[in-house]
Amino acid sequence: MSNVYNALSFLTGAASMQGLPEDAGLEVAFAGRSNAGKSSALNTVAGRRALARTSKTPGRTQQINFFVLDERRRLADLPGYGFAKAPLEVQRRWSALVESYLSQRRCLAGLVLLMDSRHPLTALDEQMVHWCVAAGVALHIVLTKSDKLGRGAASQALAHTRRALAPLGDGVGVQLFSATRGDGLDALRSRIDAWLELPARAAAGEAR
Numbered sequence: 001m002s003n004v005y006n007a008l009s010f011l012t013g014a015a016s017m018q019g020l021p022e023d024a025g026l027e028v029a030f031a032g033r034s035n036a037g038k039s040s041a042l043n044t045v046a047g048r049r050a051l052a053r054t055s056k057t058p059g060r061t062q063q064i065n066f067f068v069l070d071e072r073r074r075l076a077d078l079p080g081y082g083f084a085k086a087p088l089e090v091q092r093r094w095s096a097l098v099e100s101y102l103s104q105r106r107c108l109a110g111l112v113l114l115m116d117s118r119h120p121l122t123a124l125d126e127q128m129v130h131w132c133v134a135a136g137v138a139l140h141i142v143l144t145k146s147d148k149l150g151r152g153a154a155s156q157a158l159a160h161t162r163r164a165l166a167p168l169g170d171g172v173g174v175q176l177f178s179a180t181r182g183d184g185l186d187a188l189r190s191r192i193d194a195w196l197e198l199p200a201r202a203a204a205g206e207a208r
Contacts, residue, residue, distance in 0.1 A: 003047040004198065005189065008075060010051070011066040017100050020064070025072035027107045028195050029064075031098070031128055032114030034080030037144040040179040041114055042067075042077060045189060052077050062090065064101060073196045076101075076108075082124045098128075103135040110138035110195040112188070117143035117157045117176060121164055133168060140173040140191045141165065147178040 014020045032038040042052040051067060065077040078101070079094045086094075102108070111132055115125050120143055132139045141161060146154045154176055162174050173191060177184035 005046045005069065005192075006048065008046045008048070008051055008067045008069055011068040011074065013063040013065045015063040016097065017104065020101070020105070021066055021074065023105060023107050025074065025107050026109045026196050027066075027074045027076055027105065028109055028192050029076040029078055029101070029111045030114065031078040031111055032080060032144075033082040033116070033122065033124060035082075036080070036114045036116050037179055038077065038080060038114050041112075041142065041144060041177065041188070042075065044179040044182065044185060045075075045192065062094065064097065069196070073198075075192075081128070082122065099131055102131050102137055108137055109197075110140060110191070112140050112142055112192070114142045114144050114177075115161075117146045117149055117154060120157055120161045129165070129168075138171065138195065139168075140175075140188075142175055142177045142184070142188060144177050144179065146176040146183055147180050 012019070012021060030038050030042055039052040043049060046052075046067075052065065062079055064079065067075045067077070069075065078098055081091075081094060081098070102111070113125065113128055113132070115121065120141075129139065131137075143154075143157055143161060146157075149157065158174060158176055165172050165174060175184050175187050177188060
C-alpha cells in the first residue's frame with residue numbers, strides 16, 4: 001500500500017525565528033534528546049532512508065529543518081537537546097529557538113516528543129513537556145528503541161510514562177516505537193494524519 005509521507009521533501013532549515021517558513025497551513029514537529037532516535041523515526045514515518053540525516057555525533061542539527069508534504073502541510077525537525085558536549089552558548093541558543101517556536105508558531109498542530117524507552121522522562125524531557133503544556137501545544141510521546149527492551153520491560157516503561165503523564169489528561173498519547181522493526185509505526189502515522197487533517201482517502205491508502 002502507498003505511504004503518503006513518502007512524498008515529503010526538504011523545504012528549508014532555519015536557525016532563527018526570522019528564517020521560518022510562512023506561519024500558515026498545518027505543521028507537526030518532532031523533538032527529543034540528541035540520542036533519542038528522532039531522525040530515524042522521521043525516516044521510518046516517511047519510508048525513506050535519508051530524509052532526515054542521522055549522525056554518529058549527537059546534537060549536530062543546530063536548526064529547525066522543515067519537510068513539505070503538500071502546499072499546506074509540513075513536518076518540522078527540531079534541534080536535538082541534551083548533548084553535553086555542545087558549547088553552553090549553543091545549548092542556550094537551541095533552547096531559546098525551540099521555546100520561541102513552541103510558543104509563537106500558530107500553525108503548529110502537534111508535537112511528537114521522542115524519548116529513549118530505556119531512559120524516559122529525563123529532566124530535559126519534562127522541561128519540553130512543560131513548554132508544550134504552557135504553550136497549549138498538542139503532545140504525543142513516542143518511546144523509541146523499544147526493540148532493545150524485552151516485552152516486559154517495554155510494557156513497564158510504557159506504563160510508567162503513562163502514569164507520570166496522567167495528570168495532564170487523556171489528550172497526551174504515549175506509545176512504544178521501534179524504527180528497526182517498525183513497531184508502533186501505524187499508530188504514529190495515524191496521530192500525524194489526524195493533526196495534519198489528511199483526507200480520509202489519503203490516510204486509507206496507508207499500510208495500517
